[in-house]
Each structure stands twice: as C-alpha cells, then as structure tokens.
Amino acid sequence: MLVRDNMTRDVRTVAPETTIQEAARLMAEADVGALPVAAGDRLAGIVTDRDIAVRAVAIGRGPATTVAAVMSLEVLYCHEDEDIGHISANMAENQVRRLPVVDVDKRLVGIISLADIADARASEAGEALEGITRPGGERSQSIEGRA
Structure with missing residues (x-):
C-alpha cells in the first residue's frame, strides 16, 4: 500500500x-497537531502544538511570537509513492x-500521520479477517470439506 x-x-x-x-487557532479549527510551514511553494519547516507549548509558552513567549521562532527546521518528509510499511x-x-x-517535484501534496497508517493497516487486517472467516474454501474445517 502506498502513502498516496x-x-x-x-x-x-x-x-x-x-x-x-x-x-494554534488553525490547529484547533482543523483538529490537527501540526502544520507544515511554507515559504512560497516550498516546505520550510513544521510547527506542532508541542513546539508552541515547549518552545514558546513554557519559556514565557507571548501569542505574537512567530511560527519561525518555534518551528522545527529539520523537516522529515516522505514521497507519495513510497510504501506505508x-x-x-x-x-x-x-x-x-x-x-x-511531497511529490516528485518536492511540492507538498499531503501529510500522513500515525492514525492514517493505523487506519491503513486496520483495513488490510480487516480484509484478511474477512477472507479468513468466510465459510468454505480450500482449508474449510466443515464436515462437508472432508474428502
């Protein structure tokens, strides 16, 4: 299964x-814990609710502090055609x-979270379970399945 x-x-x-x-207001509206920081059409960083709490509020910085002052500069990212595993x-x-x-041109096209991956794996597990519990089949243990 692919990231996309x-x-x-x-x-x-x-x-x-x-x-x-x-x-923080945007995070609350969107019910997310992180926002990519874009400078033009490029990814410049990422700011999380934890960045705001630890790098700003905890040391007394006020609400007018800019995202640039607290964001994580080292941005880890993945490509949309990579395998979820x-x-x-x-x-x-x-x-x-x-x-x-990001896409092949390193333009932001989405975000993948731990919850997205859990949902993907649950879907795969659900499909497997559905197949495993389907009556009949080559490995059936019913009396009719015996030769």
Missing part, C-alpha cells in the same frame, strides 16, 4: 511570519507521528 492511498490531502499550511496564536518503520526510527508528503 492513505494520506490526508487537504493540508493547511502557515507562513513563517504567522503568529503562534494564529497557528517503509514509512511506518521510518517514523518509528525517527520517533515522529506525522510526515509531510
């Missing part, structure tokens, strides 16, 4: 000069809960 099949496509972004108050291993190794998704 399970990523969230409708991704809000913020500019580096956006205030953390506005970023590979991405989930990468997320575990790097201890991140979400990754921006």
